[in-house]
Amino acid sequence: MSMTMTQKILAAHAGKESVSAGELILVDLDRVLGNDITSPVAIKEFEKIGVKEVYDREKVTMVMDHFAPNKDIKAAVQCKMCRDFCNEKDIVHFYDVGRMGIEHALLPEKGLVVPGDVVIGADSHTCTYGALGAFSTGVGSTDMACGMATGKAWFKVPSAIKFVLTGKLNRFVSGKDVILHIIGKIGVDGALYKSMEFVGEGVSELSVFDRLTICNMAIEAGAKNGIFEVDEKTVEYVKERSDRKIVAYKADEDAEYDEVIEINLSEIKSTVAFPHLPENTKTIDEVGDIVIDQVVIGSCTNGHYKDLEEAASIIKGRRVAKNVRAIIIPATQDIYLKALENGLLKAFVEAGCVVSTPTCGPCLGGYMGILAAGERAVATTNRNFVGRMGEVTSEVYLASPAVAAASAIAGKIADPCEIVKE
Amino acid sequence: MKYTGKVIKYGDNVDTDVIIPARYLNTSDKKELASHCMEDLDKTFRDRVEGGDIMVAGFNFGCGSSREHAPIAIKESGISLVIAKSFARIFYRNSINIGLAIVECPDAAEAIMDGHTVEADLDNGVIYDKTTGESFKTQPFPAFIQKIIENGGLVESIRNGDIK
Numbered sequence: 071m072s073m074t075m076t077q078k079i080l081a082a083h084a085g086k087e088s089v090s091a092g093e094l095i096l097v098d099l100d101r102v103l104g105n106d107i108t109s110p111v112a113i114k115e116f117e118k119i120g121v122k123e124v125y126d127r128e129k130v131t132m133v134m135d136h137f138a139p140n141k142d143i144k145a146a147v148q149c150k151m152c153r154d155f156c157n158e159k160d161i162v163h164f165y166d167v168g169r170m171g172i173e174h175a176l177l178p179e180k181g182l183v184v185p186g187d188v189v190i191g192a193d194s195h196t197c198t199y200g201a202l203g204a205f206s207t208g209v210g211s212t213d214m215a216c217g218m219a220t221g222k223a224w225f226k227v228p229s230a231i232k233f234v235l236t237g238k239l240n241r242f243v244s245g246k247d248v249i250l251h252i253i254g255k256i257g258v259d260g261a262l263y264k265s266m267e268f269v270g271e272g273v274s275e276l277s278v279f280d281r282l283t284i285c286n287m288a289i290e291a292g293a294k295n296g297i298f299e300v301d302e303k304t305v306e307y308v309k310e311r312s313d314r315k316i317v318a319y320k321a322d323e324d325a326e327y328d329e330v331i332e333i334n335l336s337e338i339k340s341t342v343a344f345p346h347l348p349e350n351t352k353t354i355d356e357v358g359d360i361v362i363d364q365v366v367i368g369s370c371t372n373g374h375y376k377d378l379e380e381a382a383s384i385i386k387g388r389r390v391a392k393n394v395r396a397i398i399i400p401a402t403q404d405i406y407l408k409a410l411e412n413g414l415l416k417a418f419v420e421a422g423c424v425v426s427t428p429t430c431g432p433c434l435g436g437y438m439g440i441l442a443a444g445e446r447a448v449a450t451t452n453r454n455f456v457g458r459m460g461e462v463t464s465e466v467y468l469a470s471p472a473v474a475a476a477s478a479i480a481g482k483i484a485d486p487c488e489i490v491k492e
Numbered sequence: 493m494k495y496t497g498k499v500i501k502y503g504d505n506v507d508t509d510v511i512i513p514a515r516y517l518n519t520s521d522k523k524e525l526a527s528h529c530m531e532d533l534d535k536t537f538r539d540r541v542e543g544g545d546i547m548v549a550g551f552n553f554g555c556g557s558s559r560e561h562a563p564i565a566i567k568e569s570g571i572s573l574v575i576a577k578s579f580a581r582i583f584y585r586n587s588i589n590i591g592l593a594i595v596e597c598p599d600a601a602e603a604i605m606d607g608h609t610v611e612a613d614l615d616n617g618v619i620y621d622k623t624t625g626e627s628f629k630t631q632p633f634p635a636f637i638q639k640i641i642e643n644g645g646l647v648e649s650i651r652n653g654d655i656k
Contacts, residue, residue: 094636096655111520111560118647137518144518194558194582210560210586212646220650224636258505259552263581292552294581347505434514434557453556455509457532 072322074230075297076265079205079319083188091229091326099129100204101182102217103191105173105430106134106145108210109152112192115215124159125221131163131182132156133173136430138166141437171402171428174198174286174370178278179402181311185300185318190214190223195370195452197288200297201281202304203318207295228294230265231256232327235272237336242486244380245280246372246450246470249287250341252333254351262292264328267321269299272335278307279376286371287452290348342448342483343468346456354473354485362467364447365390365478366459368399368426369433372450372471375405381475382414384486390422391481397439399426423478435459441466448477493593493614493641495573497544501606504550506533508562508583511554517561525561526568543570546612548604550576554583560590567592573612575619577601588637589646595619600628 071088073081081089083097102125104112109132116124124130132152137145149166156164165176174195177183185203189196194208209223217223233252253260266288268281276284281298288296298304300318308316340354367373367381378400390396398418400406406428409415415425431438433451441447441460446467449459454466467483476486510533512525519525530537547566553576554562563586566574574587577598587594593614600619604610608623619628633641643649 094634107514107517108558108560111564114520115647119650142518148518148520192558192560194556196558208558208582210558210563210582210589212560212589213585216589216646216650216655220655222655224655258555259578259580262552262578289582292555292580434509434517436514436517453507453509455507455556457513458509462532 072324072326074265074321074325074327075267075299075319076205076230076295077227079186079188080225080227089227091227093227094224095227096222096224097188099190099217099221099223100187101129101131101189102214103131103173103177103189103193103196104214105132105136105193106138106149106152107136108192108214110148111211112214112218113151113155115212116218119215119219121219124161124218127160128162130161130218131177132161133165133176134167134170135172135428136434137436138170138429139427169403172370172373172430175373175401178202178282179311179404181308184308184312184314185304185316190217194289195286197293197295198282198286198370200285200288200295201278202308203298203300205295205297208289228263228265229328230267231261232330233266233268234270234330234332235268235335236270236332237272237334238275239335239338242472243338243340244470244472245276245283247338247341248333248335249284250343250348250351250468251338253287253291253348254341256291258290258347258349259292261288264293266291266293266296268297273299274301274303275335277376278303279374282374283371290452340470340473340485342473343454345454345465345467348454348468357483360446360467360483362394362448362477362482363445364439364441365394365396365474366399366432366439366447366449366451367471367474368401369430369451370401371452373399373401373405375408377450377471378405378409378414381471382417384472384475384489385421385423385479386417388421388479390478394478394481396423396478397426397432398423399431400428402428432459448474448483450474495546495593495612497546497572497610498542499546499548499604499606499608499610500537500541501604502533502549505552505555506549507556508554508559509556511562512559512565517559520561522564522568525565529565529569541569541571544572545570546610547571547574548601549574550601551578553579555580558582560586563587563590563592575601588640591641591645595630597628597630
């Protein structure tokens with residue numbers, strides 16, 4: 071029975087020779103993740119199950135990133151609940167303020183996911199780790215609770231869409247533009263319940279960080295997971311961070327796909343998703359005059375060092391437009407430190423940006439950059455739903471770090487190529 | 493599983509941010525979550541929802557975040573069943589896991605209108621619009637899912653030894 075990459079990983083973790091689309095299976099979990107918003111609900115459910123210990127104190131992972139550093143008293147209570155639970159259960163990978171980062175940037179950075187793993191996380195963007203050739207997917211708090219107790223989760227084996235990548239990205243075009251282009255093409259439910267599998271010679275032209283950004287937003291097309299074939303870049307990235315064995319799965323040559331879509335990376339332009347759905351995309355030359363009030367560069371989607379470096383290459387030596395608040399959020403402590411050592415943070419502050427501690431904060435309208443009625447933001451985040459970053463009439467335009475940086479300088483949505491010419 | 497109620501209807505792509513905005517996720521208290529359910533999409537929902545009401549919606553219902561607070565807020569508001577043209581996958585499994593009844597039925601979700609009274613018999617896969625007299629067929633759940641729902645959720649399934 072021929073299988074996709076995803077199906078091979080699931081079969082191996084279900085103790086089966088093969089699986090096929092539609093089959094319901096119970097799989098072993100290599101990691102179970104939660105954050106300060108979803109874990110409290112999971113902890114309450116865990117306590118109802120009646121087991122004393124988690125299935126593996128090395129594999130259960132909690133990251134305090136959404137409303138941490140605590141945004142208010144209620145957030146403080148939720149973080150404390152997670153902290154107390156992790157202390158009591160002696161959880162090895164509990165990341166609190168000072169050590170934490172945004173979960174989906176932090177786990178790859180710490181080497182907590184390797185190719186061939188099965189990971190569930192009570193956060194929809196858990197699909198990020200497919201960039202490393204793992205099966206990872208978002209679930210709810212009850213799944214997290216049951217995963218913590220049993221080390222297992224149930225899944226319906228997904229069918230898949232194959233994306234064959236060719237060519238090479240142009241200057242200031244990145245993984246964000248690739249995934250926005252794809253979502254614009256297939257829609258916010260274009261991959262509903264399915265895997266998005268990325269293969270082809272173009273893969274080797276994409277950095278691991280571009281791949282993390284692409285898989286991160288697979289959920290924005292409704293997908294169960296996104297996954298890249300493992301190559302030398304993956305192996306190099308993972309070996310620097312983990313001693314664990316790498317299992318690289320390739321789809322069978324005759325694996326069945328619902329659809330095959332070819333993407334020539336060299337044809338992709340900077341892309342912006344207009345309110346209020348990630349599928350409402352326009353290329354940068356079609357955008358028109360959109361005056362903005364705020365720019366956010368950060369999040370699990372685009373808070374990597376590479377993203378800050380790209381933004382800084384545009385912002386350095388220029389000034390943020392008078393009416394724009396520009397908020398820069400390095401995704402982890404390591405990224406923050408590297409950006410500090412290499413002068414990126416200085417360049418941001420001198421240009422009139424603020425630099426925040428790692429947090430999901432504004433991405434989900436939590437804190438650290440909430441919008442008033444009618445205000446507009448360009449953000450490198452992942453969702454632009456009604457009220458996502460603030461008041462219900464505010465607007466979020468999703469874009470790459472390069473477009474966000476250029477827009478901060480111009481005071482309106484701008485093409486980075488135009489800004490660096492000036 | 494049989495449900496009867498008055499319909500509250502919404503469109504496509506109802507996301508978890510409008511079902512329960514993130515600004516209220518600093519609590520996991522069910523009543524408090526329910527008190528803000530749907531408020532960014534429909535400020536009248538809280539006043540008009542009655543116990544047993546049925547929510548009907550378009551494609552991709554529950555897209556976005558994995559927050560289980562979304563199905564919890566809907567269930568705690570008194571909604572007994574959600575009928576949609578399709579559901580986002582995390583919302584779908586969360587609803588099953590917490591025991592909120594949901595069913596995918598594009599024809600029913602298209603035809604049934606706000607304010608209609610609907611009877612749904614999920615064991616036999618029939619949705620009946622009492623207001624218009626129209627009936628719709630649905631697919632029954634796979635046995636594995638049926639078992640989870642019968643147990644009252646995933647946690648109970650583990651406690652009962654159905655999932656080890």
